[in-house]
Amino acid sequence: MEFKFLKLRDLQGKTPSFPAAGEVHIIYVPEPDDSNLHKxxxxxAMIREILSYYLCIDKGLVCLHESRHGKxxxxxxxxxxxxxxxxxxxxxxxxFAMSTSTPLGVDIEKVDRNVRLQSLMGRFFHAExxxxxxxxxxxxxxxxxxxxxxxxxxxxxxxxTGMTTSFTSFYLTKESERTFYVTPDKxxxxxxxxxxxxxxxxAPKGFICSVAYRLx
Numbered sequence: 001m002e003f004k005f006l007k008l009r010d011l012q013g014k015t016p017s018f019p020a021a022g023e024v025h026i027i028y029v030p031e032p033d034d035s036n037l038h039k040x041x042x043x044x045a046m047i048r049e050i051l052s053y054y055l056c057i058d059k060g061l062v063c064l065h066e067s068r069h070g071k072x073x074x075x076x077x078x079x080x081x082x083x084x085x086x087x088x089x090x091x092x093x094x095x096f097a098m099s100t101s102t103p104l105g106v107d108i109e110k111v112d113r114n115v116r117l118q119s120l121m122g123r124f125f126h127a128e129x130x131x132x133x134x135x136x137x138x139x140x141x142x143x144x145x146x147x148x149x150x151x152x153x154x155x156x157x158x159x160x161t162g163m164t165t166s167f168t169s170f171y172l173t174k175e176s177e178r179t180f181y182v183t184p185d186k187x188x189x190x191x192x193x194x195x196x197x198x199x200x201x202x203a204p205k206g207f208i209c210s211v212a213y214r215l216x
Contacts, residue, residue, distance in 0.1 A: 001102075001213055003201050011053035018054060018083070021101045024211060028108075028204055029094040043087050043094065047072060050096055051085070069162040086157055093204055097211050105157030107150040108209040111143060121145070124152075126171035126185075148172065150210040151180055151198045158196065158212035172198065 002023045010016065011027075019025045027050060044064060051074065052059035063075035074083055085098040088107045097106040121130050129148060133141050151172055156165045170193060172180040178200045182193040195214050203209035 001197070001199065001211075003199075003211070005202065008050070011050065014053065015056045016054055019098060019100050022216075023099070023101075024104065024213065025098045026106075026201060026209075026211070027096040027098075028209075029096070030204075031089070031092050031094060043089055044072060046094060046096065047085065047087055050098075051083075054098075067160050069160060069164055071157065071160045071162070086154075088154075088157075088209075090207070093207055095203075095209050099213065101216060102213045103158055103160070104214075105154040105159070105212045106209065107153040107157065108203065108207055109146050109150050111146060111206050111208055124149070124167040126168050128171040147200065147208050147210075150208050151200065151212075154210040154212040155182060155196060155198050158214070 003026055004019070004023055005026050005028070006016070008027060008029055029046060045059075047064060048059040048062040051062045055062065064072045065075045066072055071086070074085075083098070083100060084103050085096065086104055086106045087097075088095045090108050090110050092110055093108055095106050095108040097104055121133060125133070125145075125148065133144060136144055152167050152170075155170075156162055156167075159165060169186070170182050170184040170189075172182060175181050175197070180198045182196050182198070184190060184193045196212055197215060198210055198212040200208065200210050
């Protein structure tokens with residue numbers, strides 16, 4: 001999978017090309033201190049704004065629906081093809097990912113966060129992953145915790161199930177320097193999960209971002 005990084009100003013006043021097959025467009029939107037990007041509904045407004053440039057229509061005409069578990073999608077494709085997108089925001093940045101060839105999920109997190117590792121690791125990480133965390137120093141452990149969190153959250157967002165899929169029900173294995181594959185505890189999910197990959201992508205300084213996507 002190839003990732004193309006764009007800025008919001010690259011889209012404004014233009015009609016950008018849709019992502020090519022095997023390509024994902026990534027847009028990071030900085031969040032000023034007084035921004036409302038992190039507030040309820042603001043993320044949907046940003047989706048409408050970004051899609052309005054691609055679709056060349058007023059953002060008020062971009063109609064979004066939500067899946068059962070809250071994943072947004074375009075109500076009517078209107079471009080003669082599938083359009084997959086996802087959004088994530090954390091204090092400081094919003095991340096938007098879009099593809100025309102694969103369902104996807106994205107998650108961005110701030111590296112410098114207070115994390116209660118002892119209480120969270122057992123609740124959100126598989127035993128196979130916890131073993132790996134024990135090899136790190138305390139400082140490294142926090143960074144790797146947040147890294148794995150973005151990987152796992154982007155995956156469940158890509159599936160469209162969100163947090164209804166327990167993070168402890170599957171574990172991640174590194175396939176290459178930045179890409180991981182997924183192994184579920186339940187054998188009946190093996191075929192579905194094995195078709196997914198999760199990649200850690202270039203992110204603004206002080207942030208970690210991951211994108212999950214299904215192989216064609």
